[in-house]
Amino acid sequence: MVSRGNFIYHMNTQRFEDYYFDIGPMGPPSEWGSLLLRVTRNCPWNRCLFCPAYKNERFQYKKVEEIKRDINVVRALEDEIVRAIAEFGYGKGMTDALVRKEVLSGIIQGNPEIYGMAVEPETRSLRLSSLYQVAYWLSFDGKRVFLQDANSLIMRTHELVEVIGYLRERFPVIERITSYARSKTCAKKSLEEMRELHEAGLSRLHVGLESGCDEVLRYMQKGVTAEEHIKGGRNVVASGISLSEYVMPGLGGKRWSSEHALKTAQVINEINPDFIRIRSLAVLKDSPLYERYCTGEFEQLTDDEMVEEIRIFIENLDCNSYVVSDQMTNILTEIEGQLPQDKGKLLTIIEQYKAKPLMERLEFKLGKYSGSYCDYLDAQGRFDLQLERLIQEAHKSIQNSYPDAETKVDRAILAIKERGVP
Ligand code: SF4
Incomplete structure (x- = not known):
């Protein structure tokens, strides 16, 4: 029994300059439980045909002071939530869904000037999402942060180092700081800069490699070549930052299917990333690729054809990466294992699927x-x-x-x- 009746908590409002921080729309599934903190807004490239994510949004470079202000809001919200839990008097804290619900409800009801219905709706919504985001983060371990949006590495290195340093100073318990990055940007930074970022505390980068086939990369307007993918990926690996490369079965359509699978495996072998994440193509209605699919210019693969592509890809891998298939668009999510030792196991999963009546x-x-x-x-x-x-x-x-x-x-x-x- 955790209910404390009408629990009410009054926040120490003197600690706040503001009650919300900037949260972007997405992060990788493998970083669930991380605090989402926006260090730039949207995508600086924004032209990939298959991606609708930021299409109507303009890229914005944020000032370091603005990001630090956001970090201060997170700090203040965490402190208030922790105090509210202590007042609520139940040891399991935010990991317990019922405690979370009652503590958050106590904070919201106890501070109507911040969260009440009289507050302008957009401001109220931003404040509530920030409060929930910090509570959600604490309900995991409160030790991981994901820097948004699509390419945080585009920040000037000394500024990103300053942001990471400030984050770690305000939250000494943080163990992992991760982000998305484009290969092209990884290739443009010097190895010294990448090492500086790693030493500052950047633990892992998630890169959308998608394909190692130049024809596919060009057609999809990915804005990067296979060579740049290799250069960027190797730069990350050499710096000590953990690297997660996303590959996209189906991206070559029927036209480039086997080249796409083979050349992507070759590029991955050259990089030897820590993780290979399979994210099969889904042609979304609001993506520019959808129009090309409707006119018949781009012919999509069926799932069985994509499975065959994945088989060719895995068969040609010669690296020491961990393969994961954790995306909603993948038909075979059980493909998971360490290369090279699990290659046979991964191929068996595919063969078993293909052998089904x-x-x-x-x-x-x-x-x-x-x-x-x-x-x-x-x-x-x-x-x-x-x-x-x-x-x-x-x-x-x-x-x-x-x-x-x-x-x-x-x-x-x-x-x-x-x-x-x-
Ligand atoms: S770089 Fe990433 S976020 Fe930007 S358009 Fe391409 S796939 Fe989308």
Whole structure:
């Protein structure tokens, strides 16, 4: 029993210049539980055809003072939450969902001038998201921070070092600081700069390599060549910063499928990153690539074709990386293991999938995406009847072993993926 009735907590408002900090839209799934802290806004490149993430947003370089102000807000919010937990008097703190709910509710109700309905809605929403973000962070371990948005490394090195230093000074318990970066930016920084960042406390970079095939990179307007991928990746590895490279099966479409798989493996072998993360292509409706898919210029692979691409990719890997397949768009999320020793195990997972009888495989695919991908709401939040009909027809074709079952399942899956999240 953790309820303390009408728990109310009054914040020490003198500690605050403001009650919210800048939080961007995303981070990698493997960094869940990290504090999201925005050091630049949006993407400085913003042209990749498959990516809708920041398309209508302008890149903004933030001043160090602005970022430090945000860090101070996080510090003050954490202190207030910790005091509120102590007043609430229950040892498990924010790791307990009920305590979290009651403590946060006590803070919100106890400070109506900050969180009350009389506050202008946009400001109130920013303050609430900041409070929840810090509480969520503390409910994990409060020791990891992810610097947003798409390419924090674009910051001038001495400024990023200053930000990381300030973060560690205000939060000495922090153990890991990670971020997204573009290969091109990693290639432009000198090794000395990368080492300086590592020494300052930058622990890991997540880089969207996507493909090692220059034709695919050019077509997708990735703004980087295979050579720059290698240079940037090696720079990160040599600096001691842990490197997570994302590869995107399906990005070459039908036209470049096997070259994409082979050349991506070659580039990865040259880099030898700590992690290889598989993130299969989903052509999202709001991405520029969708139009090219609709006109027939870009031909998408089916999931089975992507599985074959992944097989070629893994078979040609010759490195010491840890392979993970933890993205929503991947059909085989169980592919995970350390290379080179687990290569056979990873290939066996693929072979077992391919050996399933057709109808069983179709049922598996459809079940996976229709069960976890979305709840069939359209962009206006209405029940998506058209999508539901596609899924039902696909199910019916499987149940009756109709000859068109595979076509219907693949069509339904593409329609589900269009509505998904990257
Ligand atoms: S994939 Fe990355 S680099 Fe490309 S536009 Fe999106 S956020 Fe920017």
